[in-house]
Amino acid sequence: MDEGKTLRRGWTTGACATAAAKAAYAALVHGDFPDPVTIRLPGGETPAFALARAELMEGGALAAIVKDAGDDPDVTHGALILVTVRPLARGAGLRFRAGPGVGTITRPGLPLPPGEPAINPGPRAMIRAALEEVSPAPDAEVEISIADGERLAERTLNGRLGILGGLSVLGTTGIVIPYSCAAWIDSIHRGVDVARAMGIAHVAGSTGSASEAAVRKLHGLPDVALIEMGDFVGGMLKYLRRHPVARVTVAGGVAKMTKLAQRRLDLHSKRGEADLGALGALLPDVALAARIAAANTVAEAFQIAEAAGQPLGDAIAARAWAVAAEALVPAPTELEIVVFDRTGRLVGRADFAAVGHSPSLPLKRR
Known part of the structure; x- marks a missing residue:
């Protein structure tokens, strides 16, 4: 990505499905497909979408739109979003159905109950409003499909959340903001929700x-207890502060956990690298500290310290625990930090303790 480049925004799957649904319903009511079709987003924007397919058929109408996610690396960028609208008896209201490539909810804790198609409340509201622009009080079944959606869903966290058979139809604003990572953070929140709804008392977020x-x-944890937090440790911990579980483990490699120990709650490289000088200062040997400060990477610094018989892992874990605990207070939660090297070997640990009660060294503020 070029620095300084203005990134192009795109449209969510929910916005594309709304436009396709409106076009199909308009064809049912009036006999013609509007192309392009214009919708109104929750923020007042009125984008227009070109139709990739438009078919009147016996008992319904189908419209399809190719999703444009702008410059965001969205897994569904370029996917074909198809919506079939079928009329229902007067007074039946609006019903939603998952077609091929759209998942079905199988676990509690998500915004919709098990058995429902994975079409989130935001897109449902947008679709209802769009159809009401065509005709008030629509009585129709809206079936949403995503071409190749089941394969694309393998690159998402849907399976872990209990959304089976395809993708989710998402989007609260209708707009995709490039590199906002909103979808990732939302998946962290949904993962916590599902774990809590299933009575899981111990979750582990990993980088x-x-x-x-x-x-x-x-720990022998099941999939539903594992939260893929990536760099967003702060996003996970702050959500757990409001929606607590009994035990939380934060797991990561030496570099990410060193950043956390140095008071970084966003561990992405764009937020800065770990301070190797501060890392070396944890050791009493001045010469060894200087070697660590001059290391190329945190991993190399750990190797230097371990070869000298001065493992850094527990010290980093203790300081990371203090930072993470501060983000969790006042949740009634026990917190653990575990640090692993690249081979998966445990090299540092701060054992479970109630937040507010440090299990080891106090945090040094700089």
Whole structure:
């Protein structure tokens, strides 16, 4: 991505489905497909969408739109969103159905109950409003499909959330803001919600696949207890503060956990690298501290310290615990920090303790 480049915004799956639904319903009511079709988003914007397909058929109408997510690396960018609208008996109201490529909810804790199609409340409201522009009090079945959606869903967290058979139809504003990471943070929140609804008392957030595999093995946790927080440790902890569980483990590699120990709640590289000088200062040996400060990476710094018989892991875990606990207070939660190297070996740990009661060294404020 070029620095300084103005990134182009795109449209959510929910906005595309709304436009396709409006076009199909208009064809049912008036006999013609509006192309392009204009919708009104919750914020007042009125984008227009070109139709990729438009078919009147016996018992319904189908319209399809190719999703444009702008410059965001969205898994559904370029996907074909198809909506079939079928008339229902007068007074039946509006019903939603998952077509091929759209998932079905199978676990509690999500915004809709198990058995419902994974079409979120935001898109449902947008679709209802769009159809009411065509004709008040619509009585219709709206079936949403996403071409190749079941395969695309394998690249999302849907399976872990209990959304099976395809993708979710998402979007509260209708607009995709490039690199906002809103969808990732939302998936963290939904993961916590599902775990709580299923009575899971211990969840573990991990920074990546290696630390997730390691913490799963360490505690024998089921999939539903594993939260793929990535760099958004702050986003996970602040949500858990408001929606607590009994036990929380934060797991990560040496570099990410060093950043957390240095009071970073967003661990992305764009927020800055770990301070190797501060890392070396944790050791009493001045010469060794200087070598660590001059290391190329945090991983190399850990190797230098371990070779000298001065493991850093527990010290980093203790300081990371203090930072994470501060974000969790006053949740009635016990917190643990575990630090793994690239092979999945446990190299640092701050054991479970109630937040507000540090299990080890106090946090040094700089």
